[in-house]
Amino acid sequence: MKQIRVGVIGLGSRGKGNLKTILTIDDVAVTAVCDIYEDRCRQGCSIVEEKGQPTPFSSTAYQDILCREDVDVIAVFSSWESHIRIAVDAMKAGKIVGLEVGGAETVEECWELVDTYEATGTPIMLLENCCYGKNEMLVRNMVRDGLFGEIVHCHGAYAHDLRGEVSTGKENRHYRLNHYLHRNCENYPTHELGPIAKILDINRGNRMTRLVSFSSKAAGLKQYINDRKDTFENKELIGKDFMQGDIVSTTIACAGGETITLTLDTTLPRSYSREFTVRGTKGMYEENTNSVFLDGEKESFDTAKHYKEVIDNARSYEEKYLPDIWKNITEEQKKKGHGGMDYFEFVAFFDAIRHHKPMPIDVYDAAAWMSITALSARSIAGGNIPVEIPDFTRGKWKDRERLDV
Amino acid sequence: MKQIRVGVIGLGSRGKGNLKTILTIDDVAVTAVCDIYEDRCRQGCSIVEEKGQPTPFSSTAYQDILCREDVDVIAVFSSWESHIRIAVDAMKAGKIVGLEVGGAETVEECWELVDTYEATGTPIMLLENCCYGKNEMLVRNMVRDGLFGEIVHCHGAYAHDLRGEVSTGKENRHYRLNHYLHRNCENYPTHELGPIAKILDINRGNRMTRLVSFSSKAAGLKQYINDRKDTFENKELIGKDFMQGDIVSTTIACAGGETITLTLDTTLPRSYSREFTVRGTKGMYEENTNSVFLDGEKESFDTAKHYKEVIDNARSYEEKYLPDIWKNITEEQKKKGHGGMDYFEFVAFFDAIRHHKPMPIDVYDAAAWMSITALSARSIAGGNIPVEIPDFTRGKWKDRERLDV
Numbered sequence: 001m002k003q004i005r006v007g008v009i010g011l012g013s014r015g016k017g018n019l020k021t022i023l024t025i026d027d028v029a030v031t032a033v034c035d036i037y038e039d040r041c042r043q044g045c046s047i048v049e050e051k052g053q054p055t056p057f058s059s060t061a062y063q064d065i066l067c068r069e070d071v072d073v074i075a076v077f078s079s080w081e082s083h084i085r086i087a088v089d090a091m092k093a094g095k096i097v098g099l100e101v102g103g104a105e106t107v108e109e110c111w112e113l114v115d116t117y118e119a120t121g122t123p124i125m126l127l128e129n130c131c132y133g134k135n136e137m138l139v140r141n142m143v144r145d146g147l148f149g150e151i152v153h154c155h156g157a158y159a160h161d162l163r164g165e166v167s168t169g170k171e172n173r174h175y176r177l178n179h180y181l182h183r184n185c186e187n188y189p190t191h192e193l194g195p196i197a198k199i200l201d202i203n204r205g206n207r208m209t210r211l212v213s214f215s216s217k218a219a220g221l222k223q224y225i226n227d228r229k230d231t232f233e234n235k236e237l238i239g240k241d242f243m244q245g246d247i248v249s250t251t252i253a254c255a256g257g258e259t260i261t262l263t264l265d266t267t268l269p270r271s272y273s274r275e276f277t278v279r280g281t282k283g284m285y286e287e288n289t290n291s292v293f294l295d296g297e298k299e300s301f302d303t304a305k306h307y308k309e310v311i312d313n314a315r316s317y318e319e320k321y322l323p324d325i326w327k328n329i330t331e332e333q334k335k336k337g338h339g340g341m342d343y344f345e346f347v348a349f350f351d352a353i354r355h356h357k358p359m360p361i362d363v364y365d366a367a368a369w370m371s372i373t374a375l376s377a378r379s380i381a382g383g384n385i386p387v388e389i390p391d392f393t394r395g396k397w398k399d400r401e402r403l404d405v
Numbered sequence: 406m407k408q409i410r411v412g413v414i415g416l417g418s419r420g421k422g423n424l425k426t427i428l429t430i431d432d433v434a435v436t437a438v439c440d441i442y443e444d445r446c447r448q449g450c451s452i453v454e455e456k457g458q459p460t461p462f463s464s465t466a467y468q469d470i471l472c473r474e475d476v477d478v479i480a481v482f483s484s485w486e487s488h489i490r491i492a493v494d495a496m497k498a499g500k501i502v503g504l505e506v507g508g509a510e511t512v513e514e515c516w517e518l519v520d521t522y523e524a525t526g527t528p529i530m531l532l533e534n535c536c537y538g539k540n541e542m543l544v545r546n547m548v549r550d551g552l553f554g555e556i557v558h559c560h561g562a563y564a565h566d567l568r569g570e571v572s573t574g575k576e577n578r579h580y581r582l583n584h585y586l587h588r589n590c591e592n593y594p595t596h597e598l599g600p601i602a603k604i605l606d607i608n609r610g611n612r613m614t615r616l617v618s619f620s621s622k623a624a625g626l627k628q629y630i631n632d633r634k635d636t637f638e639n640k641e642l643i644g645k646d647f648m649q650g651d652i653v654s655t656t657i658a659c660a661g662g663e664t665i666t667l668t669l670d671t672t673l674p675r676s677y678s679r680e681f682t683v684r685g686t687k688g689m690y691e692e693n694t695n696s697v698f699l700d701g702e703k704e705s706f707d708t709a710k711h712y713k714e715v716i717d718n719a720r721s722y723e724e725k726y727l728p729d730i731w732k733n734i735t736e737e738q739k740k741k742g743h744g745g746m747d748y749f750e751f752v753a754f755f756d757a758i759r760h761h762k763p764m765p766i767d768v769y770d771a772a773a774w775m776s777i778t779a780l781s782a783r784s785i786a787g788g789n790i791p792v793e794i795p796d797f798t799r800g801k802w803k804d805r806e807r808l809d810v
Contacts, residue, residue, distance in 0.1 A: 149628060152673060153621045153652040161704055212617045212789050216558045217662025223554060223686035227700075247558040247684060249656045249666050253789065257622025261654050261666075268557060268684055269700035271715075273708045279652060279673055281628035289694065290709035295632075295674035299566055303678045304695035304717050310676075311716060312709050384617050384658065384791040 004350055007032035007071040007095070009062045009086055010078030011040040012173070014100065018077050018127075019044060021336045021343055023051040025350055031070045032057040035078075037173065062086055066093040073353065075127075076100055079175045080187075084109040084370070091122040098127050098349050099366060101190040103373025107390060110367040110374070114392050117363040125349050125359040126366035128194035129337070130274065131405045132344040134326050136195035138314065139278055139285045140404065141321040143199050147294070149282030151199060156192025157263035157275035163224040166267070167237060180244040184215050185377035186264045187244065190369045192274045194361070196260055199278065203364040204400040206256040208389045213376035215245030220267035242267075250376050252389070255397075262372070290314045348405060360405040367392040409755055412437035412476035412500070414467045414491055415483030416445040417578070419505065423482050423532075424449060426741045426748055428456040430755050437462040437470045440483075442578065467491055471498040478758065480532075481505055484580040485592075489514040489775070496527040503532050503754050504771060506595040508778025512795060515772040515779070519797050522768040530754050530764040531771035533599035534742070535679065536810045537749040539731050541600035543719065544683055544690045545809060546726040548604050552699070554687030556604060561597025562668035562680035568629040571672070572642060585649040589620050590782035591669045592649065595774045597679045599766065601665055604683065608769040609805040611661045613794045618781035620650030625672035647672075655781050657794070660802075667777070695719045753810060765810040772797040 008019050008030055015035070022028055033044035033056050041058040048056050057068060062078075065071060066089055074090040076083055080102035088109075090097045104110050117124055130136060143151060162176070169177025179187055200206050221242045229238045248264040263275065276287035283294040291310040300306035318327070329340050336343035352359050368389065375387045391397060413424050413435055420440070427433055438449035438461050446463040453461050462473060467483075470476060471494055479495040481488055485507035493514075495502045509515050522529055535541060548556060567581070574582025584592055605611050626647045634643045653669040668680065681692035688699040696715040705711035723732070734745050741748035757764050776795065784792045796802060 150624050152624050153654075210789060212619070212656070212791070214617070214656040214658055214664050216664040219555050219557050219662075219686050224700075245664075246686075247664060249558075249664055251617070251619040251654045251656065251789070253619055257624075259619050259621040259650075259652060259654055265684075268686060268689065269702070270684075270689055270698055271702075271704040271708070271711045272706045273711075279670075279675075281624050281651075281673060284673065284675055286693075287708055288691075288712055293675055295629075297674070297676075299676040301677045303676070303692055306676045306678075307693055307712075308716055311713055384615060384656070386617070386789040386791075 002027060004028045004072055004353055005031045005070055006073045006075055007034065007065040007068065008044065008075045008077065009034045009065060010076060010100070011035040011044040015077035016043065016047065017337055018075065018100070018342065019047055021346055022075065023048065023053070024336055024343070025346055028350055029053055030056050032065045032068055034059050034062050034065045036060055063089070066090055066095060072096060073098060080179070081105055084113050087124060088112055088116045091116045091120045091124060094120070094122060096122060096353055097124040099124060100127050102370065103185070103187050103189060104370040105374060107371050107374045110371040110392065114363055114367050123353065123359055124363050124366065125352065126190070126361040126369065127345055127349065128190050128361055129341045129345045130191040131194045131198055131361060132341040132348070133195065134339070134341070135276060135287050135290065137323050137326060138318060138321050139276065140195065140199055141323065142285065142317060143278060145321070147283055148278060148280030148285070151258060151278060151280045153259050153279040154196040154199065155261045155275060155277035156196050157265055157273060158188045158191050159263065159265040159270055159273045159275060161268065161270055162266040163221055167221055167225055168234065180221060180242050180267070182243050183377065184243045184245055184380055185373050186213055186248045186250045186262060187373055188264060189262055189372040192262055192276065193260070193369050193372060195276060197365065197369060198404060200254055200256065200258055201402055202254070203368060203393050203397045204402050205397065206254055207391055207397045208368060209253050209255050210386050210388055211250055211252045211372065211375055211379060212384055212386050213248055213250040213379040214384050215380045216247040218242040218245050218267070220246040248376065250372065285314065292317060358403060360403060364392050407432060409433045409477055409758055410436045410475055411478045411480055412439065412470040412473065413449065413480045413482065414439045414470060415481060415505070416440040416449045420482035421448065421452065422742055423480065423505070423747065424452050426751055427480065428453065428458070429741055429748070430751055433755055434458055435461050436475045437473055439464050439467050439470045441465055468494070471495055471500060477501060478503060485584070486510050489518050492529060493517055493521045496521045496525045496529060499525070499527060501527060501758055502529040504529060505532050507775065508590070508592050508594060509775040510779060512776050512779045515776040515797065519768055519772050528758065528764055529768050529771065530757065531595070531766040531774065532750055532754065533595050533766055534746045534750045535596040536599045536603055536766060537746040537753070538600065539744070539746070540681060540692055540695065542728050542731060543723060543726050544681065545600065545604055546728065547690065547722060548683060550726070552688055553683060553685030553690070556663060556683060556685045558664050558684040559601040559604065560666045560680060560682035561601050562670055562678060563593045563596050564668065564670040564675055564678045564680060566673065566675055567671040568626055572626055572630055573639065585626060585647050587648050588782065589648045589650055589785055590778050591618055591653045591655045591667060592778055593669060594667055594777040597667055597681065598665070598774050598777060600681060602770065602774060603809060605659055605661065605663055606807055607659070608773060608798050608802045609807050610802065611659055612796055612802045613657050613773060614660055615791050615793055616655055616657045616777065616780055616784060617789055617791050618653055618655040618784040619789050620785045621652040623647040623650050623672070625651040653781065655777065690719065697722060763808060765808060769797050
């Protein structure tokens with residue numbers, strides 16, 4: 001397979017960005033593009049042409065892409081709720097799948113993803129770019145070297161003020177508005193959970209067994225819209241109640257005795273963070289302050305003073321632990337989406353395809369991580385009941401060996 | 406009541422410290438001391454004498470103190486598990502009670518505390534010093550002024566590396582060792598929960614309705630002891646398994662729709678923090694970085710860079726919002742326990758007694774906050790089940806008015 005030929009499905013903001021990144025990978029061609037909106041298809045074609053590649057086939061129906069002989073790989077960047085449907089159909093059509101992240105609507109569709117993979121053997125990778133993040137890879141290497149001892153607990157968040165993006169959803173055809181109006185769950189777990197699950201060897205020697213989710217009230221979006229009501233375009237949203245709680249707190253138990261806490265935090269004022277935190281018997285890492293604390297170091301009772309002293313001290317570990325791809329990142333690579341991690345993710349994806357390697361984030365990871373959304377909805381709706389997390393490996397997790405990204 | 410006469414029960418490390426602080430309050434005399442250990446009683450007497458007060462009555466049996474006519478107030482600084490028993494007996498004996506913090510062993514004893522108070526009318530205050538903390542009082546005033554909008558979520562932790570203190574418990578007669586060997590729960594919730602409960606008007610217009618707790622495995626103490634085994638005095642602890650999980654994550658739902666997350670974090674290496682965090686529709690406060698973020702401020706996708714810029718910016722709010730007691734704190738007051746907050750707490754306690762004011766942290770607060778320990782144990786033992794938090798006010802929370810410390 002000299003040139004890998006890709007069909008891109010979903011050309012919204014994320015899809016267009018990913019399309020541009022894919023077009024920078026050596027020996028990869030985009031031969032087909034698809035979006036439910038015509039104008040986005042035309043934009044997609046232009047992006048491909050601007051890179052000097054032939055005008056791709058284009059359609060508003062993804063089935064038209066799946067049956068094409070000039071497509072080896074399907075990249076799914078469509079709306080959250082369509083991800084798994086398209087991925088399943090693509091695998092059935094024999095197309096290798098790169099699946100953009102998102103939460104699953106139901107546990108059943110996660111099983112369908114796994115069942116289809118096992119029936120067809122078609123490779124599939126969940127494109128969780130944060131697994132390729134600089135902090136995440138640095139800390140993963142520190143964990144693997146034993147610096148933090150035995151890992152006991154991890155925390156992460158998707159803490160990103162999306163009030164503007166969500167509340168203007170109708171005008172910019174952003175489908176997330178409907179999620180926030182009608183659902184209440186941990187709607188976007190994988191950015192923080194992915195790197196944690198990799199560290200904890202989930203599906204490879206360990207597994208997530210149970211979760212409970214709590215939702216706070218939904219006050220942030222209503223307040224945000226009300227504060228801007230004179231100039232707010234979508235008048236029907238003024239005074240409207242949203243279903244999606246502002247803060248969703250999820251706790252997950254693992255077979256190895258570790259706990260994971262996840263926070264969804266997208267409708268209150270704040271600065272961005274994934275709050276990536278790793279706690280072990282010999283040390284810890286906290287992403288907010290990019291700081292490391294090791295056993296035996298001096299503790300302080302003046303908290304802010306302590307953090308002022310240690311903030312960003314993780315940089316001193318980069319020489320020893322930062323992967324080469326991040327040490328040698330070029331200015332050009334940094335521009336390829338989210339500071340470079342999108343590029344590294346696609347390089348890994350196409351490398352696995354080209355050399356027939358196992359996918360670094362495979363179907364079991366995709367099913368387990370994405371299922372958190374559906375399971376959290378069930379826990380919240382049931383009154384914060386514990387919900388069992390299915391073992392999508394059907395017992396194989398006990399024997400599967402570690403596979404880091 | 407010119408002079409308030411105090412009987413102090415419990416003279417371990419905390420009790421001795423509090424005794425010294427009490428002896429600095431105007432028109433307060435310590436007329437009796439008690440501890441189950443004789444030598445501690447003698448030390449208590451010496452501390453009182455050194456302050457120029459007459460040698461107090463002394464006994465190893467607390468009942469001997471409760472029946473004394475020269476005692477108006479009982480201050481309970483004994484082991485966690487004896488707090489409520491002594492407080493109940495003191496109220497029955499007609500003695501005003503100052504109750505050091507700690508978690509309740511059972512929900513029933515929390516009810517007994519409330520029932521005894523309602524039957525006797527004897528004033529009782531939970532001595533939660535962190536309600537008088539500098540950050541906590543600053544942020545409380547910011548919340549009351551509406552700076553953060555509607556409060557949606559709060560977080561707090563008791564994050565304090567107690568591995569040394571707990572594991573050498575036998576030598577220093579520290580009873581906590583047995584808690585860590587035999588129990589698994591949120592064993593110390595009130596330092597972080599108290600200030601949060603006050604902000605959220607718990608028992609006064611709001612109440613905590615439900616919790617779920619998760620415990621990580623218990624690996625920290627075993628590792629700590631093993632790493633020091635050559636010199637570790639208490640040889641029988643080497644290789645011993647502890648029951649108490651290293652990280653206990655508790656989530657609490659409130660009647661007003663707010664959520665609270667609490668973390669017990671006492672057996673892994675880290676620096677101290679209460680992680681006090683307040684999230685509202687218009688802004689937030691985070692204690693780790695002592696930082697404020699308000700709606701409309703510039704967000705950043707470079708998390709550590711952001712926190713480097715905002716760290717300690719809460720100081721700029723002190724002029725407007727810091728209470729006078731903290732603005733005018735003297736060097737002498739700062740030395741009176743935990744940077745001054747212990748002193749402020751005792752001033753408030755004795756002021757309420759002297760002027761017959763309602764206790765700023767009353768029996769309903771004590772019962773609700775302390776019950777979290779027993780309820781978290783139930784949730785963990787049951788497999789992370791949701792546990793209802795009793796309404797210790799029996800419905801009066803709906804009509805009781807806000808009372809800040």
